[in-house]
Amino acid sequence: MKIDPNNPADLSAQIASAIRDAIVAGDLIVDARLPSEAELAEQFQVSRATVREGLKRLAAQSLIRTQRGASGGAFVNRLSFEDAYSQQVTTSTLLLSMNAVSFDTACEARYALERACAPLSAARRSADQLATMRAEIFRQGQPGLTDEAFCASDVAFHRALVDSAHNPVLSYQLAGAVEAMQPLMNMITFTARDRQTILALHSRIADAIETGSGSDAVAGLAALEEETRKLARDVFTRRRTKA
Amino acid sequence: MKIDPNNPADLSAQIASAIRDAIVAGDLIVDARLPSEAELAEQFQVSRATVREGLKRLAAQSLIRTQRGASGGAFVNRLSFEDAYSQQVTTSTLLLSMNAVSFDTACEARYALERACAPLSAARRSADQLATMRAEIFRQGQPGLTDEAFCASDVAFHRALVDSAHNPVLSYQLAGAVEAMQPLMNMITFTARDRQTILALHSRIADAIETGSGSDAVAGLAALEEETRKLARDVFTRRRTKA
DNA sequence: GAAATTTTATTTGTCAGACATTTAAAAGTC
DNA sequence: GACTTTTAAATGTCTGACAAATAAAATTTC
Structure with a gap:
């Protein structure tokens, strides 16, 4: 040295x-x-x-x-996945906020990566992770939930989905992509109907994971991506007309 | 504060x-x-x-x-994607080497993520990136190439493939998964026949990207994952019988 | 002789003050 | 007005010191 x-x-x-x-x-x-x-x-x-x-x-x-x-x-130090997660999340969050990454770009990356996980998750999900997903879906249906709490639960749902693949390398790589989008998602106002739609898609995905159908899970995620982008588009057009 | x-x-x-x-x-x-x-x-x-x-x-x-x-x-500082890349690569490399992540686990994550990119890459690849891929394929066919140089070229090929998606978030997330595997790949000895097989698969993938067929690219990547795992299995069984 | 206690040495964590170096702005000069 | 010199501010580094934590060694006590 x-x-x-x-x-x-x-x-x-x-x-x-x-x-x-x-x-x-x-x-x-x-x-x-x-x-x-x-x-x-x-x-x-x-x-x-x-x-x-x-x-x-x-x-x-x-x-x-x-x-x-x-x-x-x-x-x-033995670099633990846990340590790496938090650094990854911080870095990804700042990358998005500092480089004017569009919602579409971040969203595309996130869902492309999640769809990569889905078949593995469907094949390997444990009862524990499935229960987490169901619990978050239930929470998302509770009335009186703030938008931020809804988003946080959404992240928890997707984390459980990713972790179901039981591949720590995948979980690590995806932690950034999923969690870094939370600030972007927080800009969205979710109406009761929006929440119902998302909740139904989450249920559809959870069902697919439960029955072990990777292709159904992928299709569910694709539909969810579509829905998410639509909501974001609405927010931005509304902002633009207002301003 | x-x-x-x-x-x-x-x-x-x-x-x-x-x-x-x-x-x-x-x-x-x-x-x-x-x-x-x-x-x-x-x-x-x-x-x-x-x-x-x-x-x-x-x-x-x-x-x-x-x-x-x-x-x-x-x-x-404006955190640039470039800065984040190198940190991501260092962290991912250490995560793999310090946590005894199996070759299969790392390989699975890497190819799952790359397949997530493939359809986007096929739809958007620029002439520039396609040329890079072809150039690396050519390099991989040159006689007298060391195993390490072969691996480095392999990484460059895959980087070009990922970058073809023109999504910086995807490129960032994948940089770690792809490059961190290089030390693992370096443990493999590639025979002339191994190289021919890999080269053929690379050509198949490049062709699919060129013609814009995402599904063909995905299939090619799946075949390449299969081949990579087989080579790794051979190395490890040979090691074990030797020891 | 064994157990408990005290001492000691080592190492990191923090502080205070000093000087070197870089750099932009201000002052001076032609 | 353009060029040069000076000055002031800021980081980069060094030195020496003390505080605090901690494990090992030495001592005391029973």
Whole structure:
């Protein structure tokens, strides 16, 4: 692990990079202890403050964890799917909001990916996840539910659908696509009739998952995508005429 | 933006969290300038070093950028798809290698997601991306290509396929799934006959994309998944009998 | 001799102050 | 008015110090 001493700025980034590369390359395995900050400072010929800034960068990506005290230090962290989920959701949310991604583009991506899951979900769903889906459908039918709560329940329903595929890699990749759309969905006002329509489609999808029919689930998702886009179109045309 | 002064450890993480929340909530918009480090130190009642550690955490996630000099400072960064790609690839790669994800699980996720892209790619592919796919197929047929170069070309081919959908959200989500598999694929030794088989399937997929037939592309991808899994199975059984 | 307690050493977390470097704006010069 | 010089503000880095946590070693107690 070496850094470039000719570039006296950005030292902390270089240090982070060097250590990150060592982790990715497998030179530092999970739970391995890094040298102490003082030792790293000597190795890289920089001050302890600079080393610390570099380590904080790695901590922000959950690549290391630190522990105080004797025999403490910085340890290579086992990157858990859970840790990765939340980062993925934050990143995806900001990507959508900062890059003016259209509702249609985000929606298309989300449903294309969900349809990819559906056949696997139908084949493997556990009773637990099916129960979650049914429970969320029930919640969505409750009167007096705010639009935001309705959207949150919608996300929970789709999460259960995705998780039914029992493939953590798929769940991880989809977490971003599904949850990042929530702020966009929150802009929609759902009338009682809108909710009924969505609820019926959710039931249709849940039924397909229960009976193990992947193609029915895919068809249900396609119909749901259609409906979602229609609602969004209505919102935007209404906004435009109002403004 | 407030932090908890009762918890005198983890201050830099709290500061990062507070600022990150402000960005996600939209209180700090793109290109907004944060207060100077000295001002933040006073606001949060901590030292400048602690503020800096917090800011480095945000920089590691590409949420802010810094600029030296008068009228410099920390600015909210527009999170670009490009920045997000590389983070996504690093994270996905580590997730697979650190969590003992099986080849089959990763492969299943990857091809399920790619098949989700295929119909869109067939409908929208540009001449440019088709040319890239053809060029990579040609490269894959060259004699004397190392296995690693073959894998790299394979990734480039699939990237072009995914990008053909012209949906940046899809491209972003898939970057991780496709590229993170490269280390796994690198464990495979490709015989001349293996390469011919893969090449033929790639041609079949490219043809389908060219003629705009999504279903043919999906079928080609399914066949390619089958072939990939078979090769991996062979490697692992050979390893096992050898060991 | 074993258990409980105290001490010690190590390591991270934070702070304060200093200087170097970069950079844009202000001031000065021709 | 255009060019040069100065100045001020900001980040980047360094040094040295102390606080707090923690495990191991040393000591005391029974």
